[in-house]
Amino acid sequence: MVLAASAMMAPAVNAAALKLGGVHAPNSFEVQALERFAELASEKSGGSVTVTVYPAGQLGDERSMIDMINTGAIDMFANVADWNQHLVKDFAVLSMPFVFENLDHLKAFQASGTYAAMRDEMLAQKDVRILADNWYRLPRVLLTRDAVGSIDDVNGKKLRMPDIESFISTWSAFGAKPTIIPFAEAFLALKTGIVDGMEAPLSSVYAQKFYQVAPHITMTNHGLAPFNIMMNEGAYQKLSAEERDQLVQAAVEAGDFYTSLIQDQFTEQREKMVAEGATLTDIDLEPFGERARAVAQDFETRGLWRAGLFEEIQGLRQ
Template sequence: MRRKRMIAVVCSVCMFAASLAGCGSNAEDSKTSESEEKSVELSIAHIGALESPSNLAVEHFIEIVEEKSGGSITITNYPASQLGGDRDILEGIVGGSVDMGIPAAGMTALYLPEYYIFDTPYMFDSEEHLMDVSEGELGEEIADKLLDTAGVRVLAQNWERGTRQCIFTNDVEDLEDFKGVKIRLPEIDSYLKGFELLGTKPTIISFNETYSSLQQGVVEGLECPLDWIYDNKFYEICKNLVMTNHVYSIMTMIINEEKYNTLSDNQKKILQEAAVEAGEYQNEILHEKEAEYLEKMKGEGVKVYEPDLAPFKEKAEPMFEEMEEVWGEGLYEKVLSYSKESE
């Protein structure tokens, strides 16, 4: 009888110990599973050339994300218009065939007209004015509307696109010479209206077809940031650069919202922080390259003209009232309120 009791006690102790061990194992397994992130593959597409500041920044963005996520997020980059122009890429992101991109803000306006303010000639008086708006309360409000309207989330809109200038195959030095010139423009209403007011003949051509269009004489010039002009070798055909400073603009790093919602909270945070950090990195490279590229193009025989910009701004002014019907009443005044020149 005593032996049976001893056996029962021993069995009970063993079962209790096994139970504790099992609980410990389950707790450890639970902790391990919570710490592990599911693997996610993303794609990002843009029109920046391989050595452009924008592509270098995208590569930097990918490195940050993959490192901070411990490899749980991998991103495939499609630069240099491999998946089409800005519009093609943007439509792909909205439709879900492309996950991410950095389209021009003015192209994003196809889905939310308020974004036209970031690609309207002579809207901003400086890069500082631009960034105060894009990263301020007004910029956040516009980004939130894009999410509601198009199902696309803005991760960062601190990516400067570079101050835009004009370059031509024929002799163009000042505003008077703009009259009747066929100029390649993106499919952005504010550009088309603005350059009509400047006297040109706007021609919509996809960015990846611009070089051949210049060669064939379809257009006689284009407008672009200096790094885009240099990286895409437009200076080989166009030898007259006019420093019009007509647009200070941004690119918006965006992601399809459905794809974004497949990420964990930690992965979302990593993407957002990396997008802003990469934007700052891109801007540093951009500012360094602009001066460098200008000197290199001069060395390639490009003539550089710096006209008085007051007549350009005066010619473009009627556009603001006209565009108000597109982007909404009072938005222009809100943008002006961020300008230090208006204080």
């Protein structure tokens, strides 16, 4: 009986043929880098490990795939580390707007014992391993159909949000009306006026064509959480020790490729967006930061992450 139950719960792995789910468009930086990861995994393993990438929400939305990687219904899931909070609550702090001052600040936290403990907890309690989290993207920005010149202009706007409480509560504090819509459906929601705007990584704006329907890009630079590749531990352990090392190496190298790809190509993409009518505008961020800090304090009081974590991260500013 025990053996039968274990077999029913086994991850969906067939001769090291791995399924990787994501939500980004096929031409996005993310999917280009995930395809590079798949190539590297095959090359390094001599073909004994193959990875098939399923982009654009083909396997489900973000929350569904988090559940599926936890149960082993899929082998890997790639997305921003904000979503990890559905497995370990302390990851919620990564999704807080303005928690990180810059990329060096984020990397300092990733190098800390606290962050290592969060990764270990996710592996021990949820059977989900982070293969690589050195996939660094551009900051998150605000995209709207109408121009935004100050925090007052956010008031009353319907903004597409992921199903992440820190996003919803913080943008509510900014005066917006958050609307939960899967990332893969965001373009249509903007085009049809279901929402007035959204927040998104600047590096995703061109590939997803968001600028065509929300041409006002406000440089809030409010989020810097890394993109990461996660893997079900049962699927990982089915590989040989050598294959596991090769897969991790492939994920890390693909992360370096991803980071460089964004830096190399975004300048050209920015010029194309501006030529097609998009505007990129700076804004006074202090009012946003003040309200975000108040939300963070409330979250900590309510136990959305452990006490003292937010201030610990602020102490790592360089």
